[in-house]
Amino acid sequence: MNAADRVAFHDQFISFRALGVAARLGWSELHAQLDADGMRSAGGSATICSRADIAHMFT
Structure with missing residues (x-):
């Protein structure tokens, strides 16, 4: 994976931990929010x- 591939990946996806930090939610609160919204992790x-899929959490 080259640098451009890494940038493209991070532009398209976010880790669960980074999402929790960005949304200011703890692990269990983030799980609850994602479950309530019917969200599933990417690619299993x-x-x-x-x-x-999670853009609505920041609008």
Whole structure:
């Protein structure tokens, strides 16, 4: 994976931890919010979310 690939990946996805920090939510609160919104992790990963799918959390 080259630098451009890494940038593209991070532009498209966010880790569960980074999402919690950005949303100012703890682990359990973030899980509850994502479950309430019907959100699922990207590609079957338990720790990666699509930025497009969670954009509503920051509007």
